[in-house]
Amino acid sequence: MSPGPPRGLASRVTNLYLPLAPPPAQLIQFTTLLEGGELCHFGGRIEDVPAEPAVVRPNPFHCRPGPRQTQAPTTASLLKWACDDAGMRALHELIEVEDPAWPVLLGEVAGAVVPVEVLGGDVERGRAVLGQLQVSARSYLGGLVLNCGGLLVDGGWLRVFGSPDDAESAGLPGLAEVNGMPAEFDPAWRPDAGLVVAQDVLGGVFALNGADPAGDGRPGGPGEVVYFAPEALRWEALGAGYSAWLSWVLGGDLKGFYEGVRWPGWREEVAGLRRTEGFAFYPPLWTAEARQDLRGADRRSVPMGELVGAGRESCLQLDGVDPGFLGIV
Numbered sequence: 001m002s003p004g005p006p007r008g009l010a011s012r013v014t015n016l017y018l019p020l021a022p023p024p025a026q027l028i029q030f031t032t033l034l035e036g037g038e039l040c041h042f043g044g045r046i047e048d049v050p051a052e053p054a055v056v057r058p059n060p061f062h063c064r065p066g067p068r069q070t071q072a073p074t075t076a077s078l079l080k081w082a083c084d085d086a087g088m089r090a091l092h093e094l095i096e097v098e099d100p101a102w103p104v105l106l107g108e109v110a111g112a113v114v115p116v117e118v119l120g121g122d123v124e125r126g127r128a129v130l131g132q133l134q135v136s137a138r139s140y141l142g143g144l145v146l147n148c149g150g151l152l153v154d155g156g157w158l159r160v161f162g163s164p165d166d167a168e169s170a171g172l173p174g175l176a177e178v179n180g181m182p183a184e185f186d187p188a189w190r191p192d193a194g195l196v197v198a199q200d201v202l203g204g205v206f207a208l209n210g211a212d213p214a215g216d217g218r219p220g221g222p223g224e225v226v227y228f229a230p231e232a233l234r235w236e237a238l239g240a241g242y243s244a245w246l247s248w249v250l251g252g253d254l255k256g257f258y259e260g261v262r263w264p265g266w267r268e269e270v271a272g273l274r275r276t277e278g279f280a281f282y283p284p285l286w287t288a289e290a291r292q293d294l295r296g297a298d299r300r301s302v303p304m305g306e307l308v309g310a311g312r313e314s315c316l317q318l319d320g321v322d323p324g325f326l327g328i329v
Contacts, residue, residue, distance in 0.1 A: 101143035119149030120168035
């Protein structure tokens with residue numbers, strides 16, 4: 001299923017994903033996706049780009065039904081670096097935009113094909129996150145963290161992080177807390193390998209790739225959403241930026257994405273979890289025994305920090321590969 005191009009963006013240009021581009025071009029590619037745009041994946045020779053700009057392919061890393069880009073998007077949004085003397089955009093430039101994404105996003109929430117609860121947000125926390133990440137309210141990421149505390153999708157199975165008001169979030173951490181952002185603005189701070197944007201009750205983690213995914217041992221391109229699959233103990237590229245991914249979450253096929261890892265009665269069990277808890281399975285979810293009889297597997301509620309920590313430790317023990325940062329919860 002293709003999520004289509006992002007909506008609610010005024011400036012539209014085409015941008016190609018070139019894996020071997022120099023660092024300045026990689027930064028442009030990364031911020032394109034961070035701001036809600038899409039990248040065409042071009043696998044030919046660099047000298048062929050001017051002659052054949054329409055020759056694009058979907059991202060080759062794909063392991064399950066998800067927000068895969070199946071055709072070349074025609075447009076993308078490029079980040080406009082209106083910088084102050086310190087090389088950063090002022091907060092008012094990030095917030096006071098002509099075409100904020102939040103009204104568009106609320107429309108998608110209202111038409112979502114799965115239940116979605118919008119949590120109350122803390123405006124000051126949201127402003128601080130926008131300033132730290134240097135993303136504007138024109139993007140879905142900026143719009144969400146500025147205006148709400150997060151989204152509980154499909155009965156709380158999936159938790160999308162925002163800027164929660166402690167009185168209304170019932171313990172759900174915010175994007176800043178999950179990613180260990182500094183309490184005070186630090187222009188030198190960067191996410192470790194990528195920005196964790198959501199987690200599910202199985203210990204699965206959705207993250208935005210950093211500028212050098214290959215160097216961090218992750219698939220996909222810069223700024224692409226990737227998923228750490230606890231039943232496979234590996235990262236999977238989803239072929240979409242944040243905005244297209246979030247649109248797919250609200251209007252796509254979560255049932256197909258999680259096929260084989262849900263069991264009869266899961267919705268009632270999820271309703272009994274705290275928002276800081278998930279399910280630990282025995283035998284572990286990545287074993288053949290668990291997948292053959294998921295309903296009969298023993299499961300218990302555990303803190304999310306323990307759950308994602310166990311997933312990371314299993315990767316190290318079984319494959320000798322460190323999946324990296326999975327969030328602070």
